Each structure stands twice: as structure tokens, then as C-alpha cells.
Amino acid sequence: MSILAFFPIIGFAQEYELTGKVIDASMDFPLEYASISAKSIEDGSIVNGGVTNREGRLSIKLEKGTYNLEIEYISFEIKVFSNFTIDKDTNLGIIKLGIRPDNLDEVTVVAETTQVEVRLDKKIYTVGKDLTTAGGTVSDALGNVPSVTVDIDGAISLRGNNNVRILINGKPSSVAGFGDQDVFQQLPAEAIESVEVITSPSARYDAEGTAGIINIILKREKTLGFNGSIRGTLGDPKNSGAFVDLNLRTENFNIFTSLGYTDRTRPGNAFFDTKYTGISNFDRIIEDREYDRTGQNFNVNAGVEYFIDDMSSVTASLFTRFGDDRDMTTNTNRRFVNGIENSTTARIEDELEDDKSFQYSMNYEKRFDKENRDHKLTADLQYSSSNETKNGIINENQTLPSDSLVAFQDNLETEKRDSYLIQADYVKPMGDAQFEVGFRGDYSDQTQGFLVQRQNLETGNLETDEFVSSDFDFQQNITAVYSQYGNKFEQFSFLLGLRYEHTQLKGTTTPLVSGNSDRIFDFDKNFGGFFPTVNLVYELGEDENVTLGYNRRINRPRSWFLNPFPSQSSRINVFQGNPDLDPSFANAFDLGYLKRWEKLTLTSSIYFQRETDAFERVERDTGRLTEEDGIPIIENIPINLATEQRYGAEVGVLYNPTKWLRTNLSFNYFRFESEGSFEGIEYGATNESYFGRFSSNVVLPGKIQWQTNAFYRGPRVNAQTETDPIASIDLALSKDFLKDDNLTISLNVRDLFNSRKRDQFTITENFTSNSSFQWRVRQVTATLVYRFNQQKREQNRRSNNDDGDFGGS
Incomplete structure (x- = not known):
């Protein structure tokens, strides 16, 4: 959602808007939180900057002039636009970043434990790489998600409250037993891509569950x-x-x-x-x-x-x-x-x-x-x-x-x-x-x-x-x-x-x-x-x-x-x-x-x-x-x-x-x-x-x-x-x-x-x-x-x- 974008914190008199979209060159996926810096030609100081939103889109304001632009994302190669002149609203188009060869091992490690991504109305935890749940069940995977507890008999609670709504891919499901949590002790943890913990659900989500919503996203491959x-x-x-x-x-x-x-x-x-x-x-x-x-x-x-x-x-x-x-x-x-x-x-x-x-x-x-x-x-x-x-x-x-x-x-x-x-x-x-x-x-x-x-x-x-x-x-x-x-x-x-x-x-x-x-x-x-x-x-x-x-x-x-x-x-x-x-x-x-x-x-x-x-x-x-x-x-x-x-x-x-x-x-x-x-x-x-x-x-x-x-x-x-x-x-x-x-x-x-x-x-x-x-x-x-x-x-x-x-x- 575009309203989730982060905004630049460095601002001067702004005359022209610089926009674009940053993606992973090998997979065509947008890169959220990639940073852009506009640097002075004279002393290299940062004049303005910002980060991309969840769609990989960037937007900053710059006065008329010439700058060195740098676009970077952790573990990826830096994209540089030297002596870039702006004198009107400009769209850089699609900017592709490739992964740095010297960082392949580091990238391999990065998602092996449960990771968190914070959005306006939810937190997203990627649990598919949690080693301790290998060979386990969905209940085991949920038990490793912050804010979530799984009781001795399999009852699932959010922040200590068991009045929680559980969805599969954003919808109620017979897979979830129509609310019967016993089924999560049968399904394999390997089926999960991520878990969304939604403690302040927007109006898009149904109003069920006084504690909030746990949305289980099942895996779905997208590679060509x-x-x-x-x-x-x-x-x-x-x-x-x-x-x-x-x-x-x-x-x-x-x-x-x-x-x-x-x-x-x-x-x-x-x-x-x-x-x-x-x-x-x-x-x-x-x-x-x-x-x-x-x-x-x-x-x-x-x-x-x-x-x-x-x-x-x-x-x-x-x-x-x-x-x-x-x-x-x-x-x-x-x-x-x-x-x-x-x-x-x-x-x-x-x-x-x-x-x-x-x-x-x-x-x-x-x-x-x-x-x-x-x-x-x-x-x-x-x-x-x-x-x-x-x-x-x-x-x-x-x-x-x-x-x-x-x-x-x-x-x-x-x-x-x-x-x-x-x-x-x-x-x-x-x-x-x-x-x-x-x-x-x-x-x-x-x-x-x-x-x-x-x-x-x-x-x-x-x-x-x-x-x-x-x-x-x-x-x-x-x-x-x-x-x-x-x-x-x-x-x-x-x-x-x-x-x-x-x-x-x-x-x-x-x-x-x-x-x-x-x-x-x-x-x-x-x-x-x-x-x-x-x-x-x-x-x-x-x-x-x-x-x-x-x-x-x-x-x-x-x-x-x-x-x-x-x-x-x-x-x-x-x-x-x-x-x-x-x-x-x-x-x-x-x-x-x-x-x-x-x-x-x-x-x-x-x-x-x-x-x-x-x-x-x-x-x-x-x-x-x-x-x-x-x-x-x-x-x-x-x-x-x-x-x-x-x-x-x-x-x-x-x-x-x-x-x-x-x-x-x-x-x-x-x-x-x-x-x-x-x-x-x-x-x-x-x-x-x-x-x-x-x-x-x-x-x-x-x-x-x-x-x-x-x-x-x-x-x-x-x-x-x-x-x-x-x-x-x-x-x-x-x-x-x-x-x-x-x-x-x-x-x-x-x-x-x-x-x-x-x-x-x-x-x-x-x-x-x-x-x-x-x-x-x-x-x-x-x-x-x-x-x-x-x-x-x-x-x-x-x-x-x-x-x-x-x-x-």
C-alpha cells in the first residue's frame, strides 16, 4: 500500500520530484527500504534522501541542479547516477540492483530464524526457515512467533488472550477447522511461508477475534x-x-x-x-x-x-x-x-x-x-x-x-x-x-x-x-x-x-x-x-x-x-x-x-x-x-x-x-x-x-x-x-x-x-x-x-x- 511509505526526513526548498522503482535484478521483485541519496557535487554531503515503499517506489524532492545519486540496498550492488541534472519532475523508471557476489554467504544466513517486517496494521514473521520447527507442525511454528503463545493442549493465544481469529491466506478455512485449533497440530510447519500478527486490524479484515488476527500465509512459489x-x-x-x-x-x-x-x-x-x-x-x-x-x-x-x-x-x-x-x-x-x-x-x-x-x-x-x-x-x-x-x-x-x-x-x-x-x-x-x-x-x-x-x-x-x-x-x-x-x-x-x-x-x-x-x-x-x-x-x-x-x-x-x-x-x-x-x-x-x-x-x-x-x-x-x-x-x-x-x-x-x-x-x-x-x-x-x-x-x-x-x-x-x-x-x-x-x-x-x-x-x-x-x-x-x-x-x-x-x- 502506498500509504505505508517512509518519507524523507531531510528537506529543503523543494521544486521538482524525483521518482522511480527499485527491484531485484535477478527476480524482478520490488525492494522495500532501499535507500536513495542525492549528494552535493562540491563536497559530497547529502542534500536529500529517502527510502522505497513496499512496492519499491521512491520519491524525493530536489531543487534545480546537478547531483550524484546513489541507490543501495543491503547486500546488493550500489547503483550510481553521476552528475545527474534535474530541472523538472523526473521519473528514473525501473532501477535494477544485483546482489553483490561477496555477500552470497551472508544472504544465505539472513532468513534462517524468524524475521519480522513491520507494516501499518500488522507485523509479518517469516517462519519458513526456523530450524527448530523442521519436521514439526503449524502449532510448533506459531509457538515461535512473538506475541503468540501455544498452550499445553494446543490452544493459541495472542498477547495472553485466546480470543484470536485465525485465517489461512487471509480467509476463514476448513483447513483451520472452522476455528478448531486442533488441526494445527496435524498440518506440517513446512507449508507456511509467513505468519501475520495483526493486533490492530484495519477494516479490510473481519471483526472476529477480540485479541486480533493471526493470518497464516501458505507457500506459493513464483520463480520462473x-x-x-x-x-x-x-x-x-x-x-x-x-x-x-x-x-x-x-x-x-x-x-x-x-x-x-x-x-x-x-x-x-x-x-x-x-x-x-x-x-x-x-x-x-x-x-x-x-x-x-x-x-x-x-x-x-x-x-x-x-x-x-x-x-x-x-x-x-x-x-x-x-x-x-x-x-x-x-x-x-x-x-x-x-x-x-x-x-x-x-x-x-x-x-x-x-x-x-x-x-x-x-x-x-x-x-x-x-x-x-x-x-x-x-x-x-x-x-x-x-x-x-x-x-x-x-x-x-x-x-x-x-x-x-x-x-x-x-x-x-x-x-x-x-x-x-x-x-x-x-x-x-x-x-x-x-x-x-x-x-x-x-x-x-x-x-x-x-x-x-x-x-x-x-x-x-x-x-x-x-x-x-x-x-x-x-x-x-x-x-x-x-x-x-x-x-x-x-x-x-x-x-x-x-x-x-x-x-x-x-x-x-x-x-x-x-x-x-x-x-x-x-x-x-x-x-x-x-x-x-x-x-x-x-x-x-x-x-x-x-x-x-x-x-x-x-x-x-x-x-x-x-x-x-x-x-x-x-x-x-x-x-x-x-x-x-x-x-x-x-x-x-x-x-x-x-x-x-x-x-x-x-x-x-x-x-x-x-x-x-x-x-x-x-x-x-x-x-x-x-x-x-x-x-x-x-x-x-x-x-x-x-x-x-x-x-x-x-x-x-x-x-x-x-x-x-x-x-x-x-x-x-x-x-x-x-x-x-x-x-x-x-x-x-x-x-x-x-x-x-x-x-x-x-x-x-x-x-x-x-x-x-x-x-x-x-x-x-x-x-x-x-x-x-x-x-x-x-x-x-x-x-x-x-x-x-x-x-x-x-x-x-x-x-x-x-x-x-x-x-x-x-x-x-x-x-x-x-x-x-x-x-x-x-x-x-x-x-x-x-x-x-x-x-x-x-x-x-x-x-x-x-x-x-x-x-x-
Whole structure:
């Protein structure tokens, strides 16, 4: 966007404008932040200067006269125009810079760790070269992005807030499970080109997610000719995978495909020690769980882009994923009376899961100005579908004081999701200003079937559980329009937008046993609203700026938060949705500061958010007892709190003192205060916490790269639960071989000390609970990558210069 340009800070009386466009000579990609200096013929002093914007365009003012012009970009050859005379507005045209031969090795290293690029409304992190995520998943890659944390059970948060919207290529996607974050523990990290962290989204983006937006950009090769790469992984616990990226680019077509197959084992464990006060036949229950999860996944991302002419193109693409998983959970349950073990049961849950997801997309782009690629119209059509079937057998036997069958259960869970997306965006640059308008229709239908059959211990027959068995149909229909306008005046830039969204959330519940009318929880919620956005930038210098952002956001309850039928992972600890849950709304402010030096980049911000009807998950005694042994059933349910205020600060430092050492440090502190009650119980709380991460990449002798990632999250507290701090370290080594470094072998260890565990202590009126949960144990993975017709340095420069901005409204 032209409004994102940096402006010259040195100005005299200005009579004529000097313009041009700077590009990479070998790849025809624009070079952002390339500098131009106009020097005096007499003494060589700089008369005026500036840097290029994201399109590689430059613009400076000069008095009539003769100058020496120098145009340069880090690691590239300097372009010199000696004795250049200007006496009118002049366009230098296309200026091509070639890479300096003596800097090829340095360029090879530059993108091996997560890098950051700051834009007006977002930060872009190129994670595709992070050594510690080789052979890992999308969740692993997100866990290395500043401001983002991935919880022990895979929940993704932004600045400590899990109300975050996750997009794929700027759009909602069945690939992302329509909001289900579990899918990110299946998809390979190798599929990612970059991650956009959008904490102050412009009106172009949908208003979902009170914390902001995480936009995952998938890889898409753009180099002319036929090229690609082959990758293989082996790991312990089992982590086998094979991946192929192929691309054919001609003058008229760009055909791209990525194939991936993984076969993984993910062991985990959990521990619960619950003490009751007068509501149970037992005063203490200790529960040990062992998770043995295995799965094979195959995914394809393929498409073709046809260039109709120099100004328009159409792209058709397909993303599909097939999953075949098996989850085995062994749950040992020890019950105590007056401190003496009274009975013990062993519960084995064996679940087979078959998952198929498809996404078909069609995109049309029309540009109206050869000199300004931002003047364009884009239109998108997308259909997404997902089918999932889970067959689960639960067998629970008593082992103390005698051997006997306690419970046998046969579960069948089906889920089908269909989603349609219609989107159009028009962008009109007007000199330094830019106008934008767009429409989005996002319509989805999700049907869940849940059949639970329990064995009658007296007759031995399977009987349908009337309290749980049901069909739940959920529809979410969102229609949105937006417009935004941006401009720049000297050192000041702004982007103002207004978005309107109308939402329908409709749920139909059908008990599988006729006449069970007390288990019907139908709802039809309709609401609309305006969502203004403001983003301001003031340039203190060509490498220093201050930003201020404001936006209004919405958090819509997902289907599993609304589904009123309880989960079956445990007989005594269940999760149940709340069909009375309403959406929450938030107003967010963000004040940021950026400063660049030659070897150091500092990013920082302070932020504040006030949210009404914020979501909170609370535990309560249901008043029901298990039929088999009279144990009270504890329920976890989402509720709306009255308000939540959240504020914090974050800082990030990229320091690269030499070509053999690169470091990345980030720290985030946040505090929130919530208030509200549910069923006469106050659930307000005050909590503060923090997290930080450090990453370093060292080039050892023999060009061996050594990367270290360290993460620490401080303790947390909410209305009922205290959570202990978590610390972990990841290590990786990598070495390139063959001519042009086309072969790379790497070894990484995730969670070196096996310390990534969540330890909690919960207090309620009727019970207290100590728990520990480890979703995945330490992982060691070896990766081999071979590239053909694709030099490593070209990949790195492309990932840094390609904006990858799929946008989205």
C-alpha cells in the first residue's frame, strides 16, 4: 500500500520530484527500504534522501541542479547516477540492483530464524526457515512467533488472550477447522511461508477475534521455470514425514503444488487429585491419564494461476487433508474414604477418527494501472467442506477391591461442515492517498451427531443414553461491507475504516429419543454492528516511527461453546456448551514505537482492551451422581462475564551484530481484571502474567548453524484456578551440502528438558483439585531437504521481499 511509505526526513526548498522503482535484478521483485541519496557535487554531503515503499517506489524532492545519486540496498550492488541534472519532475523508471557476489554467504544466513517486517496494521514473521520447527507442525511454528503463545493442549493465544481469529491466506478455512485449533497440530510447519500478527486490524479484515488476527500465509512459489524441493523427516517419538513442493512458472501460467504425508505418535499424560467436601461418597479421587495418540495425515495444496494479460489473472486452487487417527487414553481412578484407598478403576477409551477436509477456491484479479499495482479489483469464491467420524469404545473395570465391570460405552460422533465464502475488494490509490471498499459473505452449516450407548450391567444390553445422545445443527451466517481511506502528509500517515457486520447464529437440537422435550435447546441469535478502525503513523525519521491504533472487535461463540450436550472423555469431569452464551464485544487501543539501527531493530507497544460479556470457563457441581458408583459429576461450562479489562506492554529486539550471529528477544506483560457472576456465584478475578522468548542463530565453523529457542511464561490466576509458570528450550543444528547448498540436513529437539507441562490448583465451594497436564513429551526430529533449480539464497530473498498479502475483508 502506498500509504505505508517512509518519507524523507531531510528537506529543503523543494521544486521538482524525483521518482522511480527499485527491484531485484535477478527476480524482478520490488525492494522495500532501499535507500536513495542525492549528494552535493562540491563536497559530497547529502542534500536529500529517502527510502522505497513496499512496492519499491521512491520519491524525493530536489531543487534545480546537478547531483550524484546513489541507490543501495543491503547486500546488493550500489547503483550510481553521476552528475545527474534535474530541472523538472523526473521519473528514473525501473532501477535494477544485483546482489553483490561477496555477500552470497551472508544472504544465505539472513532468513534462517524468524524475521519480522513491520507494516501499518500488522507485523509479518517469516517462519519458513526456523530450524527448530523442521519436521514439526503449524502449532510448533506459531509457538515461535512473538506475541503468540501455544498452550499445553494446543490452544493459541495472542498477547495472553485466546480470543484470536485465525485465517489461512487471509480467509476463514476448513483447513483451520472452522476455528478448531486442533488441526494445527496435524498440518506440517513446512507449508507456511509467513505468519501475520495483526493486533490492530484495519477494516479490510473481519471483526472476529477480540485479541486480533493471526493470518497464516501458505507457500506459493513464483520463480520462473520448473523448480521444487523434497523433504523427509524421522523422529522420536515417531515422527515420519515426506513432503514435495513443485512449481512450474511460464509467461502465461504458474502451476504450483505441495504434497505432504505424516505418520506421528504423540504420547502425553495428565494427573488430577481432587478432594471433596461432603458432596461425594469419597473424600478424595486421584486420576492418572496416559494418552497414546497416533495418526497418519495426507495434505495437498495445488493450484494454477493463468495470466489473462499483463493486467489481469485468474487462480484456481484446491487444499485437501485426509486424517486417519487413533487416540488411546488409559485412565486409572483411585478413590479414598477417610484417607484409605477404597476402590480403584481402570478406564480405557479407544477412539478411531476419520477426517476429510476440502477447500476449493477461485480468485480473479484485475489491475487498472501499470504503474501502480495497488489499483485493482479482486474477487474470491470459496467452498469448504469437512467430514469427521469418531468411533469410540470406553471400557471401565474395577480392580480394587474386586475385579468387575463398572461401565461399557459405545460412542459414535459425526460432524459435517460446509462453508461458502463470497468476497470482493476494490482498491483505488489517489496519489499519496488510497481508497478501499469491499464485501464479504461467509455462510456455514455444521451438523453434529452424537450417539452414546451404555451397557446395562443387569441385562448386559446396550441402551441409548437419553441425556447425551442428540443431533446438533449449527449455522453461522455473516454478511459484511467495509470501506477505508488512507493518506499521508509529510511525516504523518493515517488509515481510517468502517466495517458493518450482520451475524446470525442458529442452533437446532434434536434428542435421539423422541419425547425427550426437556433436552431441546434451540436458539436463533441475530445481531449487527459497526466496527470502526483507526491506524496512525508518525515518522520521527526514516528508521523510526510511532503508531497508534484503535479498533472495535467481536468474539462470536463457536459451536462447541454452544452445543448443550456434554463430552464423554470422563464420567466425572465433563465439558458442556452453553446455548445461552452471547457474543462479546471489545474496544482495543495500541500505541507502538519502532526504531531501526544498522544491526538492531526495536519494536514495542502498550495496549488496552475493554471487553463486555467476555467468555470465561468455570467448573461447577452439577448435582448429578454417576449411576455406577455415586461419584459427583463436575461440569466445565462457558459463561458471559460482565466486563473484562486487559492491558499490557510488549517489546521485541532483533540484534544481528555479525553475519554469524542473529538474535531475537521478545517480552510481553499483561494484566486483566474481570467481574461478573453466574447462578449467584461471583467469578470476577484480577490476574497478571507475562511471557518471553529468546532465539539465537549461530554459524559455527564449517557453516554449521546452531539455533536455540527459549520460552518462559509466568504464573497465572483466574477466579478459580492458579497456574504455575512454564519454561522450555528447543535446540537445532543444520548443515548445507552440495553445490549452491541444495541439500540441507538438520536435527532439532523440541522441549529439551521435557518441562512443557501445565500445573494447576483449583478451588471451588465443594472441592479442590491439583492437576498436571502434558500434551506432548520431548520430541527429537531429523530432517533432510533437497532443492532442485532453486538456490537457497533465492528462497530467502523471496520470502523477505514478497508481500504475501492475500488481504481479506
